[in-house]
Amino acid sequence: MRLRTDDDIYRARLVYLGPPGYTLPVHLPYAQYGLFMLLVPLYMFVHWLFTLQVELFPAWEIALAIVTTSFVFRYVDPDRPARMVIHTALTDWRRTREPAAEQRDPRLVGSRIRIREELA
């Protein structure tokens, strides 16, 4: 029998075309706007940490957020959500980049598990 996944339905590209009455020149997925909107305050906060003042029009922050968003979304596809890309970037970036001295990950130890032959 012919068997197929339902994945294509979930693979539909949903893009923001623009507000009613105005069509944006570029059509980006909704998720990209979401990420952008998260990143701008983040960069503003970082900026504030350095300068202790908030700018009225955060031009640098917007620019940086756009760059970061597009950078992240280069790796995003229907199978690889943005969350996973960011997570991977962060977990792997957190470690040292020196491959000669590989980092030892925590050992996963199961010796504390209690064992009971019968359930009840």
Added chain:
Amino acid sequence: MSSHYAPGSPAGQPAATPGDATQPVGYVAELDEAWPDPARATSPGHSGVGVFPAPRPLHQRTPTEPAPAAGTDIDSPFLDLFGATRPARSTSVGSAAREQPQPQPQPQPQPTIPQQFVAADPLAAPAAPAAPTEVERSPAGSARRATRVPHQVGERLARTETEEAAPTAAEVTPRPAEVTPRRRLAERSEPDAREVPPSDQRSTDQRDRATKGGRRDRATKTDRRDRATKPARIRPPKINFRDRDPSVELAITEIAGHLTFTPNTVTAWYWLPEVRWAFRPDAEREALLAAISEQYAGLAGFRLHLRRTTRPFPADEWARTIDTHTRAPLPDVPGTPSWADHLVAAQRHLLSVNHAEGQTYLGVTFARRSLGDSLVERVRRSFGRGVAEGERRKLSRTVEQFDEVLGAFGMRGRRVTTPELEWLLYRSVALCMAPPGRLSPVTNGHWERGDLLALTEQVERYRTPYGSTVKLVNRMTGEEGHVAVLAVGRMEPLEIPERHEPWLHFHERLPWPMELSSRVDILGSGDSFRNLEHRLRMIRSQQLDYAEHGIDAPPELERLAERALVIGDEMTTGLPVESARAHGWHRLAVGGRTREECLERARRLIQLYSRELRVSLQHPKNQDWLAREFIPGEPIANTGYVRRMPVNLFAAALPQAASTVGDRRGDLIGRTAGTCRRPVFLDLHFPMEVRERSGLGVFVAEPGGGKSTLLGALGYLAARRGVQVTLLDPSGPLARLCAMPELAPYARVLNLTGSEPGTLAPYSLIPTPLRSEFNAGDAGEREFEIAVSNARAERRMLVQDICMMLVPPQVAREASTATLFRHAVRQVPAEETATLDDVVATLGKLDDDAGRELANLLLDTAEMPLAMLFFGRPPEGLLGPDATLTVITMAGLRLPDLKIEREYWSAEEALALPMLHTAHRLAVRRCYGGSMSSRKLVGLDEAHFMEGWRSGRSFLVRLARDSRKWNLAALVASQNPKDILGLDVQNLVSTVFVGRIAEDEEIASEALRLLRVPVNDGYEATLASLSAADSTSAARLGYREFVMRDVDGRVQKVRVDVSYVDGLLDHLDTTPAAVAAAAGVLPVVAELEA
């Protein structure tokens, strides 16, 4: 599953890679392996070779010399658990050894208990000259492996010291006996004792120290202390294991029965037995898949964890079995491989071709634990107790529903046992690494409760940022492994079972074992519909957006919306099975000894999947988390690569599919050649002794298909086991078997063309039953009388047929001929002592011209030297039961072509027919000489000459019937299955081998009928593709493939491979070139005749 623990090298042994890779001297490299991968099965040292003491005295199993301690610079209290020597602690371990309480008494210099039976045999010796316990223990290997363990403080220094100290250590410190560490380990697993196990204590000590002061501080501190005690030393070696690395407890806190508890969830685990997939009718397969999908649908609302791991084939277990079933193996001939060597070679072969058995586990996460339950457990844990009894009792009632759902036809799951869960946990932590072996054959060889979990402490994990693999190091064995985890990406539509293999079974095509993990949420109809509807609304809204903005919507949106509508309709109106969905993540873990090997394997797997199944496997980053996902109870690595599919498709993954064939107690004859590779064992007496079926085996193949070679190989293997073997090989090459040095003293060749007159006298070929063969009493008496008169009738029939064959065909066709023969034969008493001369005399006495004419015709033929074999009395003691292997040949005889009319046969060809008939009888006659219960084997080549004669059919029927009574395995080879089917004995056939049949569709269909495989289902092409030669290669094909049906009705493609028997293939080679080449080396038939 009888025992799920993998046998093999104890985990404490240096799991020697070279041991596995080493092949015995003169080992024929397996040509057929597309990817020769001898070094790693599941991983190095994955299984052991049991060596059998059968024919050798006990004292030869000498206790081995302790392995030199070179390179074992890992200071772990587990190191000497399994007999590995400690790295000369007395000299090199300074402070560390003194600081901590010695967890066990120093091993006394006492005679070591041998870990395995050690073969002091010539064959094993060259393979691992210094190896004390066969393949597992190679000191060189251990040294090399141990040095791979990185980041040992003072590693280099320690090693040099250890190397210096090694010889003395080896002399002074024998390996500690197995019993002590075992007990210690068992103690460790006790709940009370586990709180402060020696190693934990030390590691916590060190951890504490590490947190208090930096590493340097500690180093200087030890320095100072060391200098105070031993001023002579310049730098103290710090070979104590740097145990500062954090360890993380697994999420699972308790295993109770078949349930596992994490703080939040409870999972019930089930064992899914293997199911047969290959050569089953599609309807059956569909029924199986439908049943499984229904079971999955029945689990709607739960999260499943489907895990498949492997267990190396227990070669030693098999060898032990076959040794037990071999009462009297052929006595050893000095200077040739003994029975023990033979078994060792077979086990080596088994290990070298990476047979791994799959084990499939299904976990159903079915309960969220309440905060109260979890808290109670925490509190109770501190008192050494676990999950509260009330909670467990409540769960035990809930979990019964799964037994019902999963135990039905389809998955037929059964609850796992706690040792199985431990095994799964260990295999998941040490992903794709060598499974722990048996502890020691001296004790019961099993792991005690908790031992395996304690071993997880020894597995270290390393990662490189953005790395493609995770490195795992077992610090006890020094084994290093790299694992790449692949995620199942985009899947194109599959046609299972018609065109494609089950998609999670498919990976078994590759010759190395892999691990699978699927985390799946089963959504019931309500959930899946809601999920889908939400998606549909999003698509519609997007379409609306496009319309509002006056832009053409991409056509895909409309297509997807329509598809969503169709699926939604199916969901709302269809059965629960159709609406249930499995949303989840499917991962495959590929292992390798080095990063390169691992990545190469991953690449191959990706390629195979994309080419054959159109499934794109992805190799994501964040590998350490992905690898962790294989461990039951651990969280999902990430949300990427989620596959949403109907449960039908998930059921069609079928990771538990397998293809086993044959019994597990016979000789190793090869491996299955379907999607997965399993060893094939065949004990030709299994049908009679266990299944109580007939022992008739049929071989069908085109010329060159390998019938004779297989027949010879089976004959050889049976003879080694002490079975009385008679092979009839008209063309003669099998006679060379008798020249094999290990068989030569027990073998004889009987060449009929040069035999004395009367050898084939038809009357004496059919034995008279003995009264002792029947039960006492009247019933037995009656049976006996019937049998005696049956034998007489058969004799008459045979003599008539022989007479018909001897007269020219034109005469034979006349109606009066048959009448006259019958008349004459009736007058001659049908006893064993009667001869054909009596028949001729009776014919001559008839007052009928035609009768006299027939008598003259028979006398005419009797003038030919070959025909003299039929006349007169047989010589005494022609075929005694003395020789274990007897090969009957008819060298120089020209066999007629059955397609040509009999009129056109030459006189010699015409004589060949009755000769073959009687020779078949003669071969079987020998088996009636000995005791009824002793094992006997008859191999009959060219059986197609039996077709078309009454006596031929009665011969085969009798053979099949008698096979059970006389414990007689009869192998019949033929070029055309029609001969067997025409004789209508297929119901009596227990084992069938069908070789390559490419020329004739019709013959192929007949062969399939013989195999009881559906005809016209595309399997004819499979028969044609057997043993397909590579047209681009000029080399000869090194193997032969057959489709085999065993006594239990399992059908599978089998690749026959007996290369592990030294010299067997040289002796069986029937190609002209090989025969010519062997002429100088191997004796010719004439020399062999006894």
